[in-house]
Amino acid sequence: MGDAVMGQNAPATGDVLKRISRRLGMKSVSQSFEIMKNLAETRNDGKIIDKFSGMRIFIVPPKFMSHIIYAFIELLGERLGTRIVYEAHIETGKNMVRIGKRAFGLEGIEAFEFYFWLLSSCGWWKIIDFSFDTERLNGYVRMVPLYPAILPQNAKRTIAFHQDAAGEIAGAAEESFNVPFIVKETRCTASGDEFCEFVIRRKNE
Amino acid sequence: MSEKGLDKKLLERIKSLKMEKNGEIMLQGFAGTFGVKDTNSIRDLLLYVADNFGFKGAGPILSRAGYMFARELLNEFKEKGADLIRKFLEFLTLNGFGIFEENVDETGGEIVLKNSIFTENFQNIDECIDHFVVGMLTALLERAFNRRYIVLETECSAKGDPYCKFSVKLAQ
Numbered sequence: 001m002g003d004a005v006m007g008q009n010a011p012a013t014g015d016v017l018k019r020i021s022r023r024l025g026m027k028s029v030s031q032s033f034e035i036m037k038n039l040a041e042t043r044n045d046g047k048i049i050d051k052f053s054g055m056r057i058f059i060v061p062p063k064f065m066s067h068i069i070y071a072f073i074e075l076l077g078e079r080l081g082t083r084i085v086y087e088a089h090i091e092t093g094k095n096m097v098r099i100g101k102r103a104f105g106l107e108g109i110e111a112f113e114f115y116f117w118l119l120s121s122c123g124w125w126k127i128i129d130f131s132f133d134t135e136r137l138n139g140y141v142r143m144v145p146l147y148p149a150i151l152p153q154n155a156k157r158t159i160a161f162h163q164d165a166a167g168e169i170a171g172a173a174e175e176s177f178n179v180p181f182i183v184k185e186t187r188c189t190a191s192g193d194e195f196c197e198f199v200i201r202r203k204n205e
Numbered sequence: 206m207s208e209k210g211l212d213k214k215l216l217e218r219i220k221s222l223k224m225e226k227n228g229e230i231m232l233q234g235f236a237g238t239f240g241v242k243d244t245n246s247i248r249d250l251l252l253y254v255a256d257n258f259g260f261k262g263a264g265p266i267l268s269r270a271g272y273m274f275a276r277e278l279l280n281e282f283k284e285k286g287a288d289l290i291r292k293f294l295e296f297l298t299l300n301g302f303g304i305f306e307e308n309v310d311e312t313g314g315e316i317v318l319k320n321s322i323f324t325e326n327f328q329n330i331d332e333c334i335d336h337f338v339v340g341m342l343t344a345l346l347e348r349a350f351n352r353r354y355i356v357l358e359t360e361c362s363a364k365g366d367p368y369c370k371f372s373v374k375l376a377q
Contacts (some may be wrong), residue, residue, distance in 0.1 A: 009262050011375040014265060030224040030225075030226060030228070033222075033224040033230065034224070036241070037219050037220060037222060040216070040219045042211075042212045042213075042216045042219065043211075043212050043215075043268055044208045044209065044210070044211045045208065045211075045304070045319070046208070046211060046215070046298060046301070046302075046303050046304035046319060046320045047301065047303075047320055047325075048215055048219065048301040050241075050243070053243065053338035055240050055244065055245050056243065056244040056245075056301075056322070056325050057242065057243050057244070057301060058241075058242055058244070058300055058301035058302055058322050059218070059219075059222065059232070059239050059240075059242075059300040059301055060239065060240060060242055060300060061235075061237055061238070061239055061240070061278060062238060062239070063237075063274060063277060063278075063359070064240070064274055065240075067270045067271075067273045067274040067277075068250075068267070068270045068274075068337075070270070071266045071267070071269040072266055072270075072271065074264060074269070075266050075269060076266070082255065083219035084253070084254065087248070087253060088249065088250045088253035088254060089246070089250070091249040091253070092245070092246040092249045092250075093246055095246070095249070121326045122230075122240055122241040122242070123224070123228070123229065123230035123238060123239055123240040123241060124240045126227065126228045146228075146229060146238050146240065147240070148261040149274075173298065
């Protein structure tokens with residue numbers, strides 16, 4: 001069984017964030033953020049370009065995403081709102097993995113790990129645990145969001161709020177392994193859990 | 206905000222971001238953390254929602270999100286009236302949202318946004334698509350002057366206009 005593991009429950013040799021950082025010539029995620037800063041190109045037209053990915057970027061309090069998700073749930077209802085948010089982010093996850101493929105020639109589990117490394121570098125999530133079976137193509141990731149859930153008064157207490165991340169992870173997995181995935185948020189800080197847990201599995205299982 | 210020297214001001218803003226050891230990104234002078242987001246993900250979201258509801262259908266959702274987001278973010282600002290408008294739009298400009306220029310007072314006016322993050326990667330579509338900005342500006346004007354306003358996007362670079370323009374009118 002080919003496991004990839006990171007985080008506090010992982011063996012020292014399997015700390016993926018550190019390993020990926022080293023592969024990219026960096027000691028840590030915070031150092032990678034410093035490098036990202038140094039690679040930013042600013043222009044008089046108001047644009048900030050990340051030369052690493054070639055994409056235009058902007059800086060925003062993470063609640064930017066909280067309010068977008070909240071508005072979808074509030075106006076479309078919990079079921080449809082969260083589904084739209086999930087599906088709308090699949091392509092984003094794919095695009096993030098493509099950066100790793102293009103910049104570093106990463107494939108498979110390394111490309112998938114790169115997605116989580118990028119996520120941590122940009123101030124959206126703190127990753128605490130990751131386990132993935134590269135033969136069965138299933139696993140989980142546990143992360144603490146830096147954007148809190150905002151819930152409508154009538155929302156279910158057990159809501160899985162972070163469907164943007166769930167959709168992104170599904171897209172990132174698909175782009176990494178070339179098969180479709182389903183990702184379910186099985187624990188969520190919105191429901192009182194200490195972290196969010198995303199269970200990742202191949203779609204046709 | 207003037208475009209002259211803006212590149213240096215944007216660079217100063219980027220350099221002033223610090224990532225703490227726990228992975229949180231901080232910006233001097235502001236409480237709470239910050240994230241770095243790319244405009245491709247905004248495009249993906251807009252396209253998916255537009256595929257299902259049309260660009261017009263996406264309007265109420267995204268303008269509501271922008272309104273609520275700005276209402277909370279404005280708590281970080283101590284200014285009032287025209288000073289608040291100037292300071293908040295400068296904050297957005299320096300964070301890479303595009304260049305805001307305003308000509309508004311308590312009775313209304315116009316706000317221009319050049320190179321909006323929401324229209325990046327779009328061209329020649331039939332609708333104005335800066336719904337999130339409309340929501341943010343509505344919240345800003347309400348907070349600045351303590352009155353109700355109607356903000357409409359009248360021109361949009363996604364339609365091929367040279368910039369995005371928003372008309373501001375007092376609500377009756």
